[in-house]
Amino acid sequence: MLDVAAIRREFPTLQRRIGDHRLVYLDAAASAQTPRVVLDAMDRYYRTARSNVHRGVYPLAEEATAGYEAGRTALARLLGADPRGVVLTRNATEACNLVAYGYVRHHLRAGDAILSTVMEHHANMVPFWHAAQANDLELRHVPITSDGRLDLDAARELVADGRVRFAAFTHVSNVLGTINPVAELAGIVRAADPHAVVHVDGAQAAPHLPVDLSALDVDSYAVTGHKLCGPTGIGALVARPELLERMEPFMTGGEMIRDVTLDGATWNEIPHRFEAGTPMIAEAIGLGAAVGFLEDLGLDVVRAHEVELGGMFLAGLRDAAGVEVHGPTDMTDRGAAISFTVEGVHPHDIGAVLGDRGVCVRVGHHCCKPLMRELGASATVRASLHVHNDADDLEPLLEGISAARAMFARPAVPA
Ligand code: PMP
Numbered sequence: 001m002l003d004v005a006a007i008r009r010e011f012p013t014l015q016r017r018i019g020d021h022r023l024v025y026l027d028a029a030a031s032a033q034t035p036r037v038v039l040d041a042m043d044r045y046y047r048t049a050r051s052n053v054h055r056g057v058y059p060l061a062e063e064a065t066a067g068y069e070a071g072r073t074a075l076a077r078l079l080g081a082d083p084r085g086v087v088l089t090r091n092a093t094e095a096c097n098l099v100a101y102g103y104v105r106h107h108l109r110a111g112d113a114i115l116s117t118v119m120e121h122h123a124n125m126v127p128f129w130h131a132a133q134a135n136d137l138e139l140r141h142v143p144i145t146s147d148g149r150l151d152l153d154a155a156r157e158l159v160a161d162g163r164v165r166f167a168a169f170t171h172v173s174n175v176l177g178t179i180n181p182v183a184e185l186a187g188i189v190r191a192a193d194p195h196a197v198v199h200v201d202g203a204q205a206a207p208h209l210p211v212d213l214s215a216l217d218v219d220s221y222a223v224t225g226h227k228l229c230g231p232t233g234i235g236a237l238v239a240r241p242e243l244l245e246r247m248e249p250f251m252t253g254g255e256m257i258r259d260v261t262l263d264g265a266t267w268n269e270i271p272h273r274f275e276a277g278t279p280m281i282a283e284a285i286g287l288g289a290a291v292g293f294l295e296d297l298g299l300d301v302v303r304a305h306e307v308e309l310g311g312m313f314l315a316g317l318r319d320a321a322g323v324e325v326h327g328p329t330d331m332t333d334r335g336a337a338i339s340f341t342v343e344g345v346h347p348h349d350i351g352a353v354l355g356d357r358g359v360c361v362r363v364g365h366h367c368c369k370p371l372m373r374e375l376g377a378s379a380t381v382r383a384s385l386h387v388h389n390d391a392d393d394l395e396p397l398l399e400g401i402s403a404a405r406a407m408f409a410r411p412a413v414p415a
Pocket of ligand 1: 029030091092093094121123124170172173174201203204224235367
């Protein structure tokens with residue numbers, strides 16, 4: 001069981017009030033808040049060890065390098081991966097682009113196909129669409145069932161001709177909350193082509209579930225630090241070292257080379273080959289502290305907390321007048337990002353009324369425009385939970401929705 005009152009005290013932002021209202025933060029799926037340990041770790045670096053990494057031989061630089069590399073190993077430990085496979089990037093978007101540029105554009109040829117799904121965030125969709133344009137590749141999308149799960153029978157048909165050489169899909173949907181059966185879908189892809197590369201977007205999974213990449217059998221996995229209670233400006237591509245060895249660098253310059261002559265260059269070892277220039281040092285140090293914070297709570301405990309609380313929020317929203325929840329209704333295979341629409345009220349109006357009451361939710365297309373079209377909605381409201389939320393946060397959400405309905409919902413036109 002999480003001691004949510006104690007956890008809340010660790011987050012300075014959550015001490016704020018909005019007017020007369022307590023801040024109710026229901027937007028961790030967009031960006032989690034930052035606990036004190038992360039702020040302190042970054043502050044310590046700037047105050048005591050500020051210097052560049054991998055270059056200096058003096059104590060400050062050695063400490064900075066150790067802190068930066070500790071961020072990498074912490075992430076590897078969290079995800080059951082080899083630290084040599086962890087490339088630190090700016091965010092999950094850059095991690096997906098790294099695979100698109102470093103692998104897909106160099107190894108897939110005209111006539112090859114990419115398997116994706118209709119529920120992808122633009123970050124895990126547009127880079128592969130762009131690569132497909134460049135290399136004349138075919139894109140195939142796994143559809144969803146009416147309750148927001150991937151249709152695995154359709155996936156089997158989509159790979160049946162053996163032309164799918166690369167697959168990119170999300171672990172947890174940021175809109176529907178669906179937890180996808182990653183190992184099963186990877187198995188479907190590999191059954192049709194044992195050499196296919198499987199890339200997974202773990203941005204919404206890593207902060208909320210225990211993830212063991214060795215058990216999931218994927219080749220690469222994208223995460224983003226700011227959803228993991230870490231700072232903005234840091235993420236990672238966590239890949240099998242063998243995949244990184246086959247990838248071309250995406251950015252070139254300092255730090256990523258072994259040797260440079262006037263005629264050319266040879267590359268540094270993985271993962272440094274993919275980290276050109278001075279990296280995000282304070283951010284990597286902060287990420288290491290954030291991973292430690294989540295590990296201390298225990299990812300299995302975090303998941304159990306979100307299952308219990310998510311069930312409560314789902315039930316509360318389902319019972320609220322005029323509310324339609326999208327995605328799976330059972331917490332066994334969904335995370336605690338809950339999208340809904342309210343009859344007769346635009347999501348932006350709901351968001352504005354809630355915001356004035358101190359309740360922070362996300363409204364819009366959530367960077368999933370193709371999925372929105374599938375759902376027949378231009379936008380939804382999304383309430384998302386994390387370690388600092390508890391049952392007290394449900395009432396302000398429901399009261400705000402009801403107030404917005406009273407303000408905006410148009411009365412039904414009499415027949
Ligand atoms: N994938 C998913 C599922 C996401 O929810 C997000 C963030 N909304 C991203 C990728 C992109 O993360 P970032 O903006 O940090 O690159």
